[in-house]
Amino acid sequence: xxSPYLIFFLIFSVYPILFSLTLVFHRWxxxxxxxxxxxxxxxxxxxxxxxxxxxxNTFYFLLIHIPLQVVLALVxxxxxxxxxxxxTFFRASFFLPVVISGVVVTILWKSLYSTETGxxxxxxxxxxxxxxxxxxxxxxxxxxxxxxxxxxNVGLYTVFFLAGLQGIPRHLYDAAELDGASAxxxxxxxxxxxxxxxxxxVVILSTINGFNLFIEPYVTTGGGPVNSTLSxxxxxxxxxxxxxxxxxxxxxxxSLAMIIFIVTLIQKRVLEKDM
Amino acid sequence: xxxxxxxxLKYCLTLILVLIVSVCSRDGKAxxxxxxxxxxxxxxxxxxxxxxxxxxxxxxxxxxxxxxYQPVPEGRSSEEVILAAIVSKSTPDVYTNIWPGxxxxxxxADIMVRLDQFPDFDSLYSTRVPIxxxxxxxxxxxxxxxxxxxxxxxxxxxNKRMFEDLGIEVxxxxxxxxxxxxxxxxxxxxxxGYIDQWMMDVDINTEWWHRFFDFYTMFIAASxxxxxxxLDGSIAFDSPAGIQVFDFLRHGYQKGYxxxxxxxxxxxxxxxxxxxxxxxxxxxxLEKYKDDNFEYGFMAxxxxxxxxxxxxxxxxxxxAGIFKTSKNTDAAWQFLKFMLTEQSDKRLLxxxxxxxxxxxxxxxDNFSGYFKEHPQYNFFADMIPNIVSVDQSIYLQEMFxxxxxxxxxxxxxxxxxxxxxxxxxSERCRSLVKMEEL
Numbered sequence: 001x002x003s004p005y006l007i008f009f010l011i012f013s014v015y016p017i018l019f020s021l022t023l024v025f026h027r028w029x030x031x032x033x034x035x036x037x038x039x040x041x042x043x044x045x046x047x048x049x050x051x052x053x054x055x056x057n058t059f060y061f062l063l064i065h066i067p068l069q070v071v072l073a074l075v076x077x078x079x080x081x082x083x084x085x086x087x088t089f090f091r092a093s094f095f096l097p098v099v100i101s102g103v104v105v106t107i108l109w110k111s112l113y114s115t116e117t118g119x120x121x122x123x124x125x126x127x128x129x130x131x132x133x134x135x136x137x138x139x140x141x142x143x144x145x146x147x148x149x150x151x152x153n154v155g156l157y158t159v160f161f162l163a164g165l166q167g168i169p170r171h172l173y174d175a176a177e178l179d180g181a182s183a184x185x186x187x188x189x190x191x192x193x194x195x196x197x198x199x200x201x202v203v204i205l206s207t208i209n210g211f212n213l214f215i216e217p218y219v220t221t222g223g224g225p226v227n228s229t230l231s232x233x234x235x236x237x238x239x240x241x242x243x244x245x246x247x248x249x250x251x252x253x254x255s256l257a258m259i260i261f262i263v264t265l266i267q268k269r270v271l272e273k274d275m
Numbered sequence: 276x277x278x279x280x281x282x283x284l285k286y287c288l289t290l291i292l293v294l295i296v297s298v299c300s301r302d303g304k305a306x307x308x309x310x311x312x313x314x315x316x317x318x319x320x321x322x323x324x325x326x327x328x329x330x331x332x333x334x335x336x337x338x339x340x341x342x343x344y345q346p347v348p349e350g351r352s353s354e355e356v357i358l359a360a361i362v363s364k365s366t367p368d369v370y371t372n373i374w375p376g377x378x379x380x381x382x383x384a385d386i387m388v389r390l391d392q393f394p395d396f397d398s399l400y401s402t403r404v405p406i407x408x409x410x411x412x413x414x415x416x417x418x419x420x421x422x423x424x425x426x427x428x429x430x431x432x433x434n435k436r437m438f439e440d441l442g443i444e445v446x447x448x449x450x451x452x453x454x455x456x457x458x459x460x461x462x463x464x465x466x467x468g469y470i471d472q473w474m475m476d477v478d479i480n481t482e483w484w485h486r487f488f489d490f491y492t493m494f495i496a497a498s499x500x501x502x503x504x505x506l507d508g509s510i511a512f513d514s515p516a517g518i519q520v521f522d523f524l525r526h527g528y529q530k531g532y533x534x535x536x537x538x539x540x541x542x543x544x545x546x547x548x549x550x551x552x553x554x555x556x557x558x559x560x561l562e563k564y565k566d567d568n569f570e571y572g573f574m575a576x577x578x579x580x581x582x583x584x585x586x587x588x589x590x591x592x593x594x595a596g597i598f599k600t601s602k603n604t605d606a607a608w609q610f611l612k613f614m615l616t617e618q619s620d621k622r623l624l625x626x627x628x629x630x631x632x633x634x635x636x637x638x639x640d641n642f643s644g645y646f647k648e649h650p651q652y653n654f655f656a657d658m659i660p661n662i663v664s665v666d667q668s669i670y671l672q673e674m675f676x677x678x679x680x681x682x683x684x685x686x687x688x689x690x691x692x693x694x695x696x697x698x699x700x701s702e703r704c705r706s707l708v709k710m711e712e713l
Contacts, residue, residue: 029669031361031384115536116471131469136479136535138688220537224481226684241355242483243673244380 023250030244041251051252053227054235055259057142061231062210064146069206070199072154077161078187091162095155102152106219109148110135113220135221138228145216145229153209157202164198165191200271204264211260232256310602311343312610313367317353317593318346321627326371328622333613340606347372361386361598368601369611371424373594378421379414379667381596387420388597393608403615405634405660412594414667421594422615423632425623427554428658429492429589431577432561435570437472437549446574450523453577457532460549474532476548477524481683483675488552490682491675492589493520495663496576500587503674504666508708512678513701519579521693524686535687544569552576554591555655559628573654590662592632617641630656670707677703 024041026034045051080091097105112119113134121131134144168191176186192199213231217223223230223238232252240249316326323346330344347370350356354377360366366386373381381387390396396419400409404423412423431447437460438445447453457474464472478485495501498516505511512520527533534548543551544564551557561571575586595614597607613619617639620631624645630652636642637656646653665671677700685696 029380029384030358031380031386110537111539114538116469116534117536117538125467125469133535135537138690222480222482224479224683224687226688226690227481227680238676242676243670244358 020250020253023247024254026247028246030246034247037247041248044248045251045255050227050230050235051232051255054230054232057227057229058211058213058231060142061146061149061213062207064143065149065210066203066206068146069150069154069157070202072150073157073161073202074195076154076158077165078191080158081162081165091159094158097152098155100152102215103219105152106148106216109151110220113144113148136225138225141221141225141229145213145220148220149210149213149216153206157206160198160202161195164195168194196271200268203267203271207263207267208260211256211263232259311341312369312601312603312607313343313345314369314610315345315347315367315371317372318349319627322346322372322629325623325626328626329614329619333610340603340609342610364600366598366600368603368607369595369597369614371593371595371614373421373596375412375421375592375594375667376665376671378594378596379671380669382414382416382418382420382667383669386599388599388601388604388607389418389420390422390597390608390611391419393605395612399612399615403633405632407660408632408662408664411664412592421596422611423592423664424595424615425593425629426632426659426662427556427591427629428655428662429488429552429554429576429591430654430658431550431574432543432553432557432571433550433574434543434546434548435572436568437546445572447577448575449580449582450519450577451580453523454526454530454532456549457527457530461530461532470531470534471547473534473548475527475550475552476538476542477527477533477552479535479537479683479687481676481679483672483679486675486679486682487589487591489524490520490678492552492576493523495587495589496578497582498587499582499584500661500663502663502666503671503678503704504668504708510701510704510708513697516579517697517701518693521682521685521696523577523579524682525689525693528687529689550574555628555630555652558651573651575658585661586658587661587663588658590632590659590664592662592664621645628652630659632659632662668708670704670710673707674704677707 023034025036025038027037027040028034076094080087080094115121115131115133115136118134120134124131133140135141172190172194173186176190181189212233214233214237217229217231217234218237221229223234233256236249236252236256239245239252314326314330316322326344326346330342334341345367347353348356350359353372354374357366357370357373357377361381361384378387391400400419400422404412408423412421413419433445438456441456441459443456443459447456453474460472460474461470462472463470477489491503494512494517497520498511498514501511501516503510503512511517524533528535538547541560541564542548543553544561546569561569565571576588578586595611597604597611601607617633618641620633621641623629623631624642628649630636633639636659637646637653642656646656666674668674681691681696681700685691685693691699
């Protein structure tokens with residue numbers, strides 16, 4: 001019974017992984033024969049400043065994106081976890097960006113962020129403030145991308161939190177209320193601890209998704225300015241499909257997989273300890 | 276259950292057998308009789324129209340050797356599609372949209388037919404191709420694997436009304452003249468405290484190919500027609516010309532003559548910039564979308580103040596070639612020659628408004644009618660003898676990427692000097708050239 005899945009697994013998982021692993025030790029530009037280079041790709045990776053830059057950039061992105069996403073998703077879920085008119089509309093509205101194509105969302109945000117003609121800077125000028133170089137400054141570009149990515153994904157995690165909130169028994173809040181706990185105390189001492197498994201899942205999923213940051217910098221900045229938004233996946237893409245360095249791209253890919261594995265493991269240990 | 280799997284297996288095996296037999300029969304005798312040349316062209320609608328016309332004429336004249344035409348399949352770029360075709364060994368016999376920047380990869384992978392092996396190649400090449408371009412399409416092994424077919428010389432478009440309103444005379448030949456005009460043309464037109472009209476848009480995107488329309492073209496003009504790698508393997512842009520171009524771009528951004536911003540749409544057409552670097556393809560776009568009061572003219576790429584000599588530019592050439600998957604290379608060569616006749620070139624010009632790479636095209640009687648009817652293309656046609664292609668290097672894209680990173684750091688962001696940017700880029704490019712020599 002499991003043979004169809006086994007065939008699928010062998011063709012689409014095992015074979016690509018083994019082929020990529022082979023590529024790590026080869027130089028290959030797709031059209032010429034592969035050339036065995038031993039550990040050359042790994043040695044190049046260790047000494048490649050752009051690889052380390054892309055790693056630093058990705059961590060910087062995660063540092064802004066994950067807390068922003070978790071807090072925002074939790075706040076939105078709380079706001080949406082009550083009975084009020086038009087609730088379905090609001091819930092659908094917050095979820096809408098999740099199902100819209102990432103490229104479309106990014107093009108829209110690129111237009112909003114435009115330094116000279118964008119809506120955001122026009123608003124700032126109307127308010128008597130100054131223009132912000134959202135995507136053209138080394139300091140602003142990555143935070144701008146993190147905000148954009150948060151807007152796109154927060155709906156999904158809001159749904160997770162909403163499901164978690166609806167699973168909390170009502171009587172716990174009633175008892176706390178009788179004991180004189182304020183709304184904030186109830187949130188901190190009841191909601192947050194019970195939602196911890198959901199927080200763990202959201203953090204892990206956000207981390208994995210965050211490490212795969214690609215569409216946003218690819219469409220908006222191309223990795224600039226001065227490589228400040230060059231993510232690891234964008235760097236892999238360039239090496240593979242602009243320069244056809246398949247061996248080096250595979251080496252980068254394996255390194256990224258290992259980093260995601262280690263980071264996720266650490267997150268799991270730390271967050272589970274707190275539960 | 277077992278019976279159902281056995282039946283399924285039987286069907287699969289039969290299907291595989293049928294496929295194997297049909298694939299094998301392609302190499303058999305029967306297929307030679309039915310053999311048709313396949314021809315791919317670029318997939319823009321005008322070139323499709325041109326290719327269909329040529330193929331239909333050929334097929335009428337050669338009933339025994341028919342050509343099957345199809346535009347190159349859709350993809351992110353035609354180079355990627357061709358790459359996929361190479362890997363799957365499904366390349367056409369003849370293809371006419373080869374960018375010379377990928378040719379060295381193709382040559383090293385041994386997938387192209389050497390064209391100078393054909394006995395009548397030399398006469399055709401010397402008759403058609405301007406003498407100044409003869410060696411520009413030769414590969415590193417000395418062979419010619421691509422026949423220069425058409426080009427799009429890159430020039431400066433300028434907004435006539437903006438220039439006339441401020442009494443600025445054209446052409447702006449030197450960097451000093453360019454910046455004097457920039458000082459007047461870069462303005463805050465609505466007095467809100469922010470500049471809203473700039474001299475020129477230079478794309479700040481660091482994707483490697485954007486540098487064709489700023490640094491590369493300007494370096495060709497400033498260096499008297501050099502490309503990135505000199506004949507002796509040294510890096511040509513590590514020179515006063517390279518630094519002068521970086522200085523020009525850096526000064527433009529620092530003074531605010533070039534906007535450090537991303538825009539939506541065509542800023543030249545929206546009259547937010549006074550000049551724009553582009554090729555002849557932009558004419559049909561402007562004609563289609565411009566306002567009635569929008570007039571434009573052309574200038575050569577500006578050069579450093581101390582430059583003396585001809586106006587060179589990047590030609591954005593496309594070439595024709597024959598892939599080794601062809602089973603009848605002689606017939607493919609005959610068809611390729613048919614694509615390169617004066618009559619075919621004339622139709623290319625008339626249908627696509629793209630310039631064939633051909634000697635004295637603007638003074639040739641066969642083409643003069645077209646240039647009388649479309650005088651705006653004269654400027655581009657006159658530039659053909661002075662166009663420059665790209666280096667034959669497998670690391671070309673990577674070199675452009677390196678330059679692009681340094682352009683961003685030194686010129687756009689001003690984080691380092693022009694000398695530092697050029698020096699660092701040349702060091703990295705030098706190591707790539709060394710790798711290629713290994």
